[in-house]
Amino acid sequence: MPRRVIISGLGPIGGLGIGIEPTWQSATAGRSAVGRLKCFDPSEFPCHIGAEVEDFSVRDFVPKSYRKATKVMARDIELAVVAADLAARDAKLATPGTANGDGDARTYPSPRIGAHIGAGLIAAELNELTAALFESTDEHGQFDYHKWGQEGIGNLTPLWLLKYLPNMLACHVTIIHDAQGPSNTITCGEASAMLSIGESLRVIQRGNADLCFCGGAESKLNPMTFLRQVMTGRLNTTSNDSPATAVRPFCKTAAGTVVGEGGGIVILESLDTFKARAAKADQTPTAYAEVIGFGASQSVNRDARNLEPDPQGRGIALAIRSTLREAGIGPDQIDLIVPFGTATPHYDQAEAAGLRQVFGGRLASVPIASIKSMTGTCGAGTGGLDVCVAAKAVATQTIPAVINCDQPLDGLNAAAAPSRQATINHALVYSTGLGGQNAAVILKKYEG
Amino acid sequence: MNRVVITGIGWVTPLGHDIESVWGRLLAGESGIGPTTRFDASTFPTQFSSQVKGYDYKKFVSNPALHEGVGLNSAFALGAASQAWRSAGLDRFDKLDHERLGIYLGSGEGSLDFDNYVAANLGGWDAETRCLDAAKWAKVANVRMSAMREIEQEPNMSLTHLAMEFDAWGPAYNCLTACAASTQAIGEATQILSRGDADAMIAGGAHTMIHPLGVTGFTRLTALSTRNDTPTAASRPFDQTRDGFVLGEGAGMLILETLDHAQARNAPVLAEIVGYGSSADAYRITDIQPEGRGAIASMRQALESADVEPQDVDYISAHGTGTKENDSIETRAVKAVFGDYAKKVPMSSVKSMMGHLIAAAGAMELITCVLALRDQTIPPTINLQSPDPHCDMDYVANQSRKTKVDVALSNSFGFGGQNDTLIIKKM
Numbered sequence: 001m002p003r004r005v006i007i008s009g010l011g012p013i014g015g016l017g018i019g020i021e022p023t024w025q026s027a028t029a030g031r032s033a034v035g036r037l038k039c040f041d042p043s044e045f046p047c048h049i050g051a052e053v054e055d056f057s058v059r060d061f062v063p064k065s066y067r068k069a070t071k072v073m074a075r076d077i078e079l080a081v082v083a084a085d086l087a088a089r090d091a092k093l094a095t096p097g098t099a100n101g102d103g104d105a106r107t108y109p110s111p112r113i114g115a116h117i118g119a120g121l122i123a124a125e126l127n128e129l130t131a132a133l134f135e136s137t138d139e140h141g142q143f144d145y146h147k148w149g150q151e152g153i154g155n156l157t158p159l160w161l162l163k164y165l166p167n168m169l170a171c172h173v174t175i176i177h178d179a180q181g182p183s184n185t186i187t188c189g190e191a192s193a194m195l196s197i198g199e200s201l202r203v204i205q206r207g208n209a210d211l212c213f214c215g216g217a218e219s220k221l222n223p224m225t226f227l228r229q230v231m232t233g234r235l236n237t238t239s240n241d242s243p244a245t246a247v248r249p250f251c252k253t254a255a256g257t258v259v260g261e262g263g264g265i266v267i268l269e270s271l272d273t274f275k276a277r278a279a280k281a282d283q284t285p286t287a288y289a290e291v292i293g294f295g296a297s298q299s300v301n302r303d304a305r306n307l308e309p310d311p312q313g314r315g316i317a318l319a320i321r322s323t324l325r326e327a328g329i330g331p332d333q334i335d336l337i338v339p340f341g342t343a344t345p346h347y348d349q350a351e352a353a354g355l356r357q358v359f360g361g362r363l364a365s366v367p368i369a370s371i372k373s374m375t376g377t378c379g380a381g382t383g384g385l386d387v388c389v390a391a392k393a394v395a396t397q398t399i400p401a402v403i404n405c406d407q408p409l410d411g412l413n414a415a416a417a418p419s420r421q422a423t424i425n426h427a428l429v430y431s432t433g434l435g436g437q438n439a440a441v442i443l444k445k446y447e448g
Numbered sequence: 449m450n451r452v453v454i455t456g457i458g459w460v461t462p463l464g465h466d467i468e469s470v471w472g473r474l475l476a477g478e479s480g481i482g483p484t485t486r487f488d489a490s491t492f493p494t495q496f497s498s499q500v501k502g503y504d505y506k507k508f509v510s511n512p513a514l515h516e517g518v519g520l521n522s523a524f525a526l527g528a529a530s531q532a533w534r535s536a537g538l539d540r541f542d543k544l545d546h547e548r549l550g551i552y553l554g555s556g557e558g559s560l561d562f563d564n565y566v567a568a569n570l571g572g573w574d575a576e577t578r579c580l581d582a583a584k585w586a587k588v589a590n591v592r593m594s595a596m597r598e599i600e601q602e603p604n605m606s607l608t609h610l611a612m613e614f615d616a617w618g619p620a621y622n623c624l625t626a627c628a629a630s631t632q633a634i635g636e637a638t639q640i641l642s643r644g645d646a647d648a649m650i651a652g653g654a655h656t657m658i659h660p661l662g663v664t665g666f667t668r669l670t671a672l673s674t675r676n677d678t679p680t681a682a683s684r685p686f687d688q689t690r691d692g693f694v695l696g697e698g699a700g701m702l703i704l705e706t707l708d709h710a711q712a713r714n715a716p717v718l719a720e721i722v723g724y725g726s727s728a729d730a731y732r733i734t735d736i737q738p739e740g741r742g743a744i745a746s747m748r749q750a751l752e753s754a755d756v757e758p759q760d761v762d763y764i765s766a767h768g769t770g771t772k773e774n775d776s777i778e779t780r781a782v783k784a785v786f787g788d789y790a791k792k793v794p795m796s797s798v799k800s801m802m803g804h805l806i807a808a809a810g811a812m813e814l815i816t817c818v819l820a821l822r823d824q825t826i827p828p829t830i831n832l833q834s835p836d837p838h839c840d841m842d843y844v845a846n847q848s849r850k851t852k853v854d855v856a857l858s859n860s861f862g863f864g865g866q867n868d869t870l871i872i873k874k875m
Contacts, residue, residue, distance in 0.1 A: 044586035072733065110730065111745060119624070121557050121603055124661075126580045130569040143566045145660070149491030153664050161665030162733055162863070166557075166603065166624045171864035174730040180745065183728040183866060184632060187557075187603035187624045195621055202639060208726075208749070223572075223582045223589070224565070228602075231595035296645075298551065298611045298620035302514060306608040307599065318547060318617060322645070435604040436611060437620045 002205035004271035006446060007288045009091025011083040012388035013217065014262030014375045015051030019086045023385075024392050028419035030401030032244040032374045034258055039221050045230055046237040049246055050221060051260035051376035053079070061085040063099055066176055072159045073172065075261075076122045079217035079381065080169035081176065083265040084115075087213065088177060091267040092285040097176040106178075107211075107277055114181035114209035115174050116200045117265070118192025118216025119166035120380040123225040132156050173213055173265075181209040187380065190340070190433030192216045193263055194383030198294040198439055200268045210273040215384025217263035229259055232307060232434060234344040234377075249341035249370035250348050250414035251405040257342040257372060263381015264388040288391040289427070289443035293327030295319045299350075299436035306436045308346040313354025319438035320358050320430060327442040329426060331359045334366055334442070336399060336427040338390040341370025341414075342377045343404075347432065352409045367422070368414040369393075373404045383431040387441065390429045394443050397424050452641045453875065455715040456538065456703030457815045458531025460524040460654075462498040462696055462802055467531065471819050474827040475848040479680035479801050481694050486658050487562070494672040496679035497658045498696030498803025500524065514612055519558035519600035522609045524699035524808070525654035529610050532650065536703035541713055550618030550646035551610050552637035554629025555699075556655030556807040558601035559662075564592040606654045606699075618646040624807060626862030627767070629653050630700065631810030631870055635724035637704050647709040652811035654699030666695060669734075671771060681831050683804075685768035685797035686775050686843045688836040693769040696803025700811030702818075718818050719872040723754025723857075729865025736773055740781025742867040743859065747785045750869035756855060758786045761793055761871070763826050765813045765858040766843075768797025769804055774861065776838040783841075794851065796844035800830040810860035814870055817856035821874045825850050 012019070015033025016026035026033070033051040042048040058070050058078040062085070073081065088098050094107045136152030138144045162168060167185040174183055182203045186195045193216030200212035220229055229235055236256030239246035248254045268291065278284055299315025301308055309315055324331060339351055355363055371389055378385055389400060401419040408414040430440035457467060462480030464470040473480075483489075484497045505523035506512040508530040515526060533539055572585025599605070604622045611620060619640050625632050630653025637651035657666070666672050673692040675682040684690040710717055727749065729742035736742075751758060767778055783790040798816050805812050820826050825848055832845040854874045861867050 040582035042582065044583040044590065069733065111727070115728065121601060126569055126572070126585070127578070130573045130580050131578055133566055133569055134573055134575065137570065141570065143563075143570065145488040146491045148660070148664075149489060149493075153492070153667055156664065156668055158668045158670075159734065160668050162669070164665075165626055165863060167626050167862065167864045167866060168733065170625075170728070171733055171866075174728040174865070175732065178730050180728050180730045180742065182726040183625075184623050184636070184726070185625050185866075187622050188607070188620070189602060189604055199621075199636065202643070206639075223580070223585050227586065227589055227593065228598045231593075231598055296550075296619040296621070297547075298617050300611055300615055300617060302612050305514075306612055315617060434599070434602065435608040437604065437607070437622075 003207060004290060005201055005204045005268050006271050006274055006290045007266050007391045008269045008274055008285050009087040009267030010388040010391055011087030011090060012264040012385050013053060013079055013083045014378055014385050015053060015260055016375055018056055020090060020388060020392060027371055027389055027400040030403045034243040034246055034376060040223055047230060047235040048240040049243040050258045053261045058082060062176055063097060072163050074122045074163045075219040076119060076217055077168050077172055079219060079262055080117055081172050083217055083263060084173040084213050087265040087267050092281060092283045095177040110178045110180040112181055112210040113179035114200060114203050114212040115170045115179045115183045116196040116212060116214040117170040117173060118186045118196040118380040119169045120218035122164045122166060123222035124164055126223060169217060179213060188437040189435045190377060190379060190382045191431045191437040191439050192380035194431040194439035195296060197387060197441060198296060201291055201294050204268055204270050211267060211269045213265050214268055215263060215265040217381040218379030219261040220259045220379050221261055226259060245404050247343045247373045248404040249343045249372050250409050250412050252407040252409060254343040254345050254348055257344050258376040260376025260378040262378045262385060264384030266387055287446040289394040290446055291441055292444045293323040293442040295322030296439045299438060307434055309350035309432055309436060311350055313350045313357060315436060315438050316351055316354030316432055317357040319440045323440040323442050332362055334426050334428045335424045336393060337366055337368045338386050338427060338429040339368055339370050340430060340432050342372045352412055356411060364411050364413055366413055367399050368412060369400050369402050386429050390427045390443055394424050394427050394445050397421055449642045450644055451707035452638045452704055452721045453707050453710050454702050454718045454818055455705050455710050456532035456536025457818055458528040458535060459700045459812055459815055460500055460503060460527040461698040461812060462500055465503055465527060474798055474801055475825060477828050477830045477846060481679045481682060481803055487660050492663060493667050493674050495676045498694055499658060500698050509613055515609055517596045518609055519605060521556055521558050521654045521656050522606040525555060525606035526609055526613060528699035528701040529650055532701040532703045537715055545647060546615045547617045548647040549616040550620060550640060550649040551607055551616050552621045552633045552649055552651045553607050554623050554633035554653040554807050555606035556624060557603045558605060559656060559659045561593060561597045562660050567592055610650055625866040626864055627806055627809055628860040628862035628866040628868045629807035631860035631868040632726060634811060634814060635726060635868055635870055638721045638724055641704055641706050648703060648705045650701060651704050652701035653808040655805060655807035656697035657806055658695055658697050683770050683800045684831040685770045685800050685829050686836060686839040687832050688834045690770045692771055694803035696805045698805050698812060699808050700815050717875050719821050720875055721870060722873045723750035723756060723871030725749030725869040727867045731865055733864060736777050740777045742865055743778060743781035743861055744784050746867035746869045750871050754871040756871060759789045761855050761857050762853045763820055763856040764793055764795035765817050766795050766797040767859045767861045768799055770799060779839045779841055791841055794826050794842050794844045796827055796829040798827050814858050817858050817872055820853045820856055824853050826853060
């Protein structure tokens with residue numbers, strides 16, 4: 001029998017807040033974080049809005065001895081390091097990263113801690129790179145390969161490449177928390193974090209680790225990565241003057257999504273070892289929910305070169321069905337869906353089609369709560385943030401606020417509504433994304 | 449738990465684009481390394497690399513129109529996977545359940561559109577303030593950059609192209625753990641099959657970093673050999689005069705199946721995957737833990753999961769990059785795991801001939817292990833002339849060797865401290 005696994009720590013970071021309490025407050029209040037972009041001048045792009053993370057200093061989230069290393073962290077790495085720190089503290093973990101984990105005081109031996117962290121294609125910081133490129137131009141201002149090869153290369157810092165390798169998110173997190181167990185970096189667009197959570201689940205189920213950091217983080221708020229999002233055609237370009245109502249998931253008037261920054265790291269833990277440490281701990285850690293099912297699949301849509309899901313939602317339905325199968329429950333037992341729901345019409349419609357296949361006529365009675373209306377789509381971090389919110393929803397038996405959807409797609413219970421108490425025994429959370437990978441988990445109310 | 453077997457192999461490498469001719473060249477000790485021609489590297493500290501030559505993905509795929517404009521890394525992936533697909537006989541098998549066909553790759557990002565990227569950056573640069581003006585940048589980029597070229601850089605695009613080519617609807621992943629990526633991908637694919645979440649998986653990796661910023665990045669890390677006068681002698685794993693690795697490119701792909709599925713369709717079974725280990729150094733972003741702690745953990749996990757004793761291993765395919773640090777620490781780690789037997793077990797590095805295929809290296813190397821099992825022959829480590837006193841094992845120097853190979857172990861270690869080990873066994 002595979003070991004049982006619970007969520008014992010939440011580390012969301014995004015426009016809604018840094019940490020689970022502020023994030024949850026915003027999510028239940030229905031406060032949109034979408035606004036005009038401040039980190040660069042967006043005026044020459046068709047979309048001017050997004051959801052930025054409020055100011056923070058990564059130095060406040062690492063041990064003193066590690067502050068020097070923050071110089072080689074791209075923004076994506078910073079977000080993951082902060083999220084991991086928040087999650088570890090929320091789980092009441094003693095690691096070298098939480099500053100009270102020396103020697104015998106550590107919660108787990110290092111080889112029993114894993115890390116699976118989804119990452120995107122990290123963009124080079126353009127000021128730094130261009131300053132170096134500019135030194136290698138000729139008298140006409142053209143780039144000169146010969147000059148670059150000879151002397152230009154030396155204008156970059158020696159560790160330059162290491163800021164941008166996607167596995168550096170997991171690398172820094174494993175060093176800070178001395179996690180020497182199985183570790184991976186999954187790079188599957190917006191499905192990355194959810195696939196990473198699934199891989200951690202498997203690693204703990206089969207006994208290769210007792211606890212894992214998992215999820216993902218990304219910032220696409222760099223002109224280069226932002227332009228790539230523009231080029232996919234998924235961004236909202238008609239609501240630059242009304243950012244708070246721009247993102248309308250599953251609404252008949254949905255007109256695209258916006259880029260969000262952030263993601264989330266959650267702590268997955270073996271139920272047995274969690275109980276053993278909870279019995280001894282001074283501060284009792286929280287069991288937010290049990291993870292009872294996971295499934296992954298691929299959508300194939302040759303007409304759209306796999307840049308959109310198949311319109312019938314077959315791929316999405318496959319992932320959800322295999323998750324239900326492992327959970328051993330039927331669709332009638334799902335009380336809340338936290339969907340991908342980005343307000344990109346092709347995606348929303350494919351998701352709706354997939355959900356109809358799985359849930360049939362009962363779909364109209366299952367609340368669907370997308371937080372993209374408030375946070376934007378956080379790239380590789382998307383599923384991490386979604387799972388944080390869903391776990392808190394299950395733990396508090398509360399559905400977060402749904403905003404901006406006044407005309408839901410037919411048969412979907414996705415209309416705007418204030419946050420409300422509800423019986424949530426099982427929540428389904430799923431992601432899909434550019435390239436067509438799909439992943440889903442089912443969270444069950446924790447009952448010991 | 450299902451047993452998992454390898455039923456198909458394929459690769460696109462600097463030494464060629466088909467299994468048999470490349471294997472022949474490896475056994476003959478040939479090098480694929482030469483001057484870099486992909487861009488003008490004539491003033492770079494390193495002016496050579498291990499490039500794939502004369503390759504056209506259109507010769508391999510069923511419907512080239514589906515992949516028009518495909519990135520170079522994904523083009524490699526398509527050729528390698530198509531070979532593996534045919535070698536597994538899947539092109540002649542019409543009962544495959546495509547919802548139970550998965551893909552797990554450890555593929556890299558696509559190459560930057562360097563010239564247009566530089567033009568946009570310089571166009572947006574304000575020399576006075578030494579800051580980039582995003583609005584000026586966008587004006588240039590909007591005109592010069594193409595959507596397809598940009599989207600092809602996403603690291604899951606090789607996976608996406610394979611899913612379209614083979615109509616694969618099962619579990620699908622891409623991991624990017626630097627130089628360990630495709631070994632890890634094969635290990636995780638094995639886990640998915642073992643659990644029964646798929647019948648068959650395409651697993652492997654594809655990568656190229658032979659572009660100006662890739663070479664720049666590794667040059668700044670002082671990781672590359674600079675033997676510009678003798679490129680074919682530049683990759684010298686375990687040699688005392690080694691001075692860094694040689695950047696390569698390509699793809700290696702395998703078809704993995706549950707043993708039951710393979711037997712039911714009478715598939716050719718090339719080897720069984722019996723062991724997998726994965727660990728993190730959790731040490732430093734730049735350096736390998738000096739005792740090889742992570743590598744030791746990964747090998748031990750793999751041996752334990754394979755239920756294989758160290759002395760049962762007949763061949764080790766080394767990570768063996770040819771950097772000072774890697775080769776000596778790798779040797780130390782193998783000694784820690786294998787004890788007295790370490791000096792008896794043959795361990796070679798085909799990177800001496802292929803260069804370092806980065807994310808694709810592990811898959812390419814596991815394929816050499818499959819072929820070593822088949823032909824009972826171990827490929828050599830070439831350019832090993834002056835042994836390093838810290839590297840005192842049997843590295844199969846310069847000549848391939850006929851010997852019993854029933855169990856092979858393959859190691860991959862990535863920047864950032866990711867370690868992965870696979871063990872395969874003759875059926």
